[in-house]
Amino acid sequence: MNSIHNEGRSLSSVKAGQTVERLFELAILLVDGLEGGLASRGLTRARAELIWQLHHQGPLTQRTLSQALRCTPRNVTTLVDALQADGFVTREAHPTDRRATLVTLTAQGRETATEMQAGYQQFARSLFEGLAADDLASFAAVLEQLLGRLRNVASATREQP
Amino acid sequence: MNSIHNEGRSLSSVKAGQTVERLFELAILLVDGLEGGLASRGLTRARAELIWQLHHQGPLTQRTLSQALRCTPRNVTTLVDALQADGFVTREAHPTDRRATLVTLTAQGRETATEMQAGYQQFARSLFEGLAADDLASFAAVLEQLLGRLRNVASATREQP
DNA sequence: TATTGTTATACTCTATAACTATA
DNA sequence: TATAGTTATAGAGTATAACAATA
Numbered sequence: 001m002n003s004i005h006n007e008g009r010s011l012s013s014v015k016a017g018q019t020v021e022r023l024f025e026l027a028i029l030l031v032d033g034l035e036g037g038l039a040s041r042g043l044t045r046a047r048a049e050l051i052w053q054l055h056h057q058g059p060l061t062q063r064t065l066s067q068a069l070r071c072t073p074r075n076v077t078t079l080v081d082a083l084q085a086d087g088f089v090t091r092e093a094h095p096t097d098r099r100a101t102l103v104t105l106t107a108q109g110r111e112t113a114t115e116m117q118a119g120y121q122q123f124a125r126s127l128f129e130g131l132a133a134d135d136l137a138s139f140a141a142v143l144e145q146l147l148g149r150l151r152n153v154a155s156a157t158r159e160q161p
Numbered sequence: 162m163n164s165i166h167n168e169g170r171s172l173s174s175v176k177a178g179q180t181v182e183r184l185f186e187l188a189i190l191l192v193d194g195l196e197g198g199l200a201s202r203g204l205t206r207a208r209a210e211l212i213w214q215l216h217h218q219g220p221l222t223q224r225t226l227s228q229a230l231r232c233t234p235r236n237v238t239t240l241v242d243a244l245q246a247d248g249f250v251t252r253e254a255h256p257t258d259r260r261a262t263l264v265t266l267t268a269q270g271r272e273t274a275t276e277m278q279a280g281y282q283q284f285a286r287s288l289f290e291g292l293a294a295d296d297l298a299s300f301a302a303v304l305e306q307l308l309g310r311l312r313n314v315a316s317a318t319r320e321q322p
Numbered sequence: 323t324a325t326t327g328t329t330a331t332a333c334t335c336t337a338t339a340a341c342t343a344t345a
Numbered sequence: 346t347a348t349a350g351t352t353a354t355a356g357a358g359t360a361t362a363a364c365a366a367t368a
Contacts, residue, residue: 011294012289012294012297013282013285013286015289015294015297015298015301016285016286016288016289016297017281017282017285017286018301019285019289019297019300019301019304020281020284020285020288020289022301022304022305022308023187023191023304024191024195025308026184026188026304026307026308026311027187027188027189027191027192028188029308029311029312029314029315030184030185030188030311031188031192032315033311033314033315033318034185036318120178120181121174121178123181124174124177124178124180124181125174125177125178126310127177127181127307127310127311128173128176128177128180128181128307131303131306133172133173133176135299135303136173136176136177136180136303137176138296138299138300138303139180139299139300139303139304140176140179140180140183142292142296142297142299142300143180143183143184143187143300144183145292146187146288146289147183147186147187147190149287149288150187150190150191150194150288151190153190153194154190154193154194157194157197
């Protein structure tokens with residue numbers, strides 16, 4: 001008797017658990033796939049994110065980069081060192097603040113960023129290829145809801161950890 | 162004129178790109194949230210995954226663990242060293258193969274695994290709370306399709322990198 | 323001869339703390 | 346005094362290669 005009474009709730013609960021499992025699996029596959037593509041260009045995820053920021057925002061100080069990447073200034077030093085050694089970025093003098101350095105993409109860095117962007121869009125198209133527009137739209141809508149909840153949790157956690 | 166002709170395809174393409182961006186954001190939030198919870202128990206993601214395997218499959222050799230975790234045997238040595246030092250696992254003699262060691266959860270390890278599982282289910286319920294069963298079902302269906310594609314890509318990449 | 327786990331070594335990401343040059 | 350970036354040091358995950366004990 002209880003089984004009938006609880007059926008809806010139990011099923012939803014099980015479904016929710018399974019779906020979260022799938023979401024985690026998806027997360028892992030996405031990140032792994034991304035890193036595989038980056039490795040073939042001699043990049044790691046952290047270094048690629050730095051290039052990505054510069055590509056979208058133009059030259060930035062290391063201070064700004066450390067905030068954009070949510071890591072310490074010391075960490076940015078290491079990343080920029082590596083990217084500079086591999087020819088992706090240069091350190092330029094800041095026009096008005098002699099303490100700061102402007103990290104700037106080289107031609108090679110810009111080319112790499114452009115390739116990453118193209119690969120990303122190609123990946124997006126192939127992932128959803130053949131999916132009905134309606135299905136994509138409703139999937140995206142639920143995804144947006146989930147993201148809203150998660151962003152709230154994340155920002156609350158950052159403020160009061 | 163071209164804009165009308167291409168509208169459907171362009172819109173889908175844009176939507177696909179946006180949705181992939183959201184998927185990546187979701188992946189990051191999921192992993193970050195997970196790691197926050199683990200850190201409060203003195204665990205890292207890699208160590209938690211090892212505990213998770215033992216919890217679901219019982220005592221395993223390090224060889225088997227290295228395959229389950231997709232990392233080198235050497236890496237497993239480091240993880241087991243750390244987990245053993247913190248009291249989560251022990252190394253036991255293999256009953257028939259004197260080369261192998263069986264990594265086994267301690268009482269503390271089992272308790273931690275149980276807590277992780279409870280937290281995971283709680284998280285799953287709260288993430289989907291209030292979402293209509295239909296929406297959840299169709300979301301899960303699309304998710305399953307995407308996973309199918311990604312798994313193919315991933316396994317193909319592993320075999321011919 | 324093949325397999326299990328280890329020592330040795332190295333690279334990457336990350337962090338805190340102390341310090342230099344500049345604002 | 347505060348800020349930008351560095352040196353110094355450390356922990357964690359990961360990898361390859363060489364080696365021991367055992368199968």
